[in-house]
Amino acid sequence: MQALRTAATGMAAQQLNVEVISNNIANMNTVGFKKQRAEFEDLLYQNVEQVGAQSSSQGTIVPTGIQIGAGVKSGSVYRITTQGTLTNTGNQFDVAINGQGYLQVLLPTGDTAYTRAGNLSINDQGQICTADGYLVQPTIAVPQNATSVTISQSGQVQVTTPGSTTPTVVGQMQLATFINEGGLEAIGDNLFEESAASGAATTGSPGAAGFGQLMQGYTEASNVDPVSEITNLIIAQRAYEMNSKVVTTADQMLSTAVNTKS
Amino acid sequence: MDNAIYVGLSRQITLQRALDIAANNLANTDTTGYKFEELMTGADPVMPAHSKVGSTPVTFVTANGVARDYTQGPLTQTGEPLDVAIDGKGFFQVSTADGTRYTRDGRFMLDPTGKLVTQDGDAVQGGGGDINLDPKKGPVSISATGVISQGGAVVGQMSVVNFDDLSVLSKDGNNLFEDTSNSTPQPATGALIKQGMLEGSNVQPITQITRLIEINRAYAAASDMITSTSDLSKSAVERLGSATS
Numbered sequence: 001m002q003a004l005r006t007a008a009t010g011m012a013a014q015q016l017n018v019e020v021i022s023n024n025i026a027n028m029n030t031v032g033f034k035k036q037r038a039e040f041e042d043l044l045y046q047n048v049e050q051v052g053a054q055s056s057s058q059g060t061i062v063p064t065g066i067q068i069g070a071g072v073k074s075g076s077v078y079r080i081t082t083q084g085t086l087t088n089t090g091n092q093f094d095v096a097i098n099g100q101g102y103l104q105v106l107l108p109t110g111d112t113a114y115t116r117a118g119n120l121s122i123n124d125q126g127q128i129c130t131a132d133g134y135l136v137q138p139t140i141a142v143p144q145n146a147t148s149v150t151i152s153q154s155g156q157v158q159v160t161t162p163g164s165t166t167p168t169v170v171g172q173m174q175l176a177t178f179i180n181e182g183g184l185e186a187i188g189d190n191l192f193e194e195s196a197a198s199g200a201a202t203t204g205s206p207g208a209a210g211f212g213q214l215m216q217g218y219t220e221a222s223n224v225d226p227v228s229e230i231t232n233l234i235i236a237q238r239a240y241e242m243n244s245k246v247v248t249t250a251d252q253m254l255s256t257a258v259n260t261k262s
Numbered sequence: 263m264d265n266a267i268y269v270g271l272s273r274q275i276t277l278q279r280a281l282d283i284a285a286n287n288l289a290n291t292d293t294t295g296y297k298f299e300e301l302m303t304g305a306d307p308v309m310p311a312h313s314k315v316g317s318t319p320v321t322f323v324t325a326n327g328v329a330r331d332y333t334q335g336p337l338t339q340t341g342e343p344l345d346v347a348i349d350g351k352g353f354f355q356v357s358t359a360d361g362t363r364y365t366r367d368g369r370f371m372l373d374p375t376g377k378l379v380t381q382d383g384d385a386v387q388g389g390g391g392d393i394n395l396d397p398k399k400g401p402v403s404i405s406a407t408g409v410i411s412q413g414g415a416v417v418g419q420m421s422v423v424n425f426d427d428l429s430v431l432s433k434d435g436n437n438l439f440e441d442t443s444n445s446t447p448q449p450a451t452g453a454l455i456k457q458g459m460l461e462g463s464n465v466q467p468i469t470q471i472t473r474l475i476e477i478n479r480a481y482a483a484a485s486d487m488i489t490s491t492s493d494l495s496k497s498a499v500e501r502l503g504s505a506t507s
Binding site: 001002003004006007009010013014017037039040041042043044045047048049065066067068069070071072075076078080081082100177178179180182183196197198199200202209210235236238239242243245246249250252253256257259260261 | 274277278279281282283284285286288289290291292293294296299301325327328340341342367369371372373374375376381382396397398399400432433434435436437467470471474475477478481482485488489492493
């Protein structure tokens, strides 16, 4: 019975849906997290009777044909890259990106990763790094005796040192953008890596055309909307139940067939 | 009379097929742009179930087609600038490896070269072929008539086409429809493009669940009929057999 297998594909799809939704809810408070959505596509169709086929020797034509679908499959799980709300933290090393772009991070493997989590800090050598200690590229070192650090909207990092009235520029932060942001590969720890689908990174200064601005003292909250996630969860659960109803019905029909007395 | 078992069987075969179709509808309750289907059954016009045509003709049941309901599915907001939904009749044109296909799934994105593609990577066709966008030119805005603009400048045109007769379309999987005739689609009139939205599946779960119950009961009824027909011939054989002995 095809219906049993079809219902199984439906249940598998809804299971994936619940997994994606639960990951969104789990990351509701993750800085810079972008919610994901599972997208489904119908599976191949079996042509039981071809559209326009002859149904009899008299030349009767089948008007619509009979196509029986084999169920559903997951097309893609894509990331919705809308802006998250900016939250004021007061931490002078926190930067939120208002607009497009990713901060570049040097991984211990030597690869470059990209992130929107701007909860930065400095390491023991005064270099600006992420919460995991990965260096932000290009490397910017803050002198040990700096009394205050200012990061401008265009990414210029200025420090004030004792005995000096004018701030000194110690570096310029850079952002990277991609043609297809949704194609970035998430590697965990709020980091993304470039992939064949995302295209190559284009770097530029914050505030330039096509790049977002940096907001010092803010972090970008996740763009997960709890209400819509819970709603989606309910929809997914009901859809799962309905597919299980198909399994029950197919099972009852098979049992009817088996118990037919003749 | 002797064919009643086979008439019952023909009913059961069509019911199994109807269940397959209802199962596919329910599996696709969450599929973007999915259009639900239903099996159409009727009396077999060719093969009578009874050799003698009496006052009440006896016929087999046969599946004579699948009806597809093209009514609009609900529009849901996603907020993604490249998600588009069609409000009204019509289809987006997609160029695949197997030729031109049609879809109502407007979950589009850019490939690494900046071409507008579906989630399977097939190029979306606009007024002048492929649509190419450069994200650096600023946010993409798509008007209700399909004009794509970036930073105030028009950069492309989305096209929505429709067919005079929708029965020429056959489903191809991956949310795509195939044109099985040689007809040329016409630009759709009255179809509005909604940016940042997707069209949900038009499957109504409650109808499909009711359909499941209906199929289940009808199957059992056909099975009962087969049983009672069988009982009837059994008792006939017993009685006639005892009369001659």
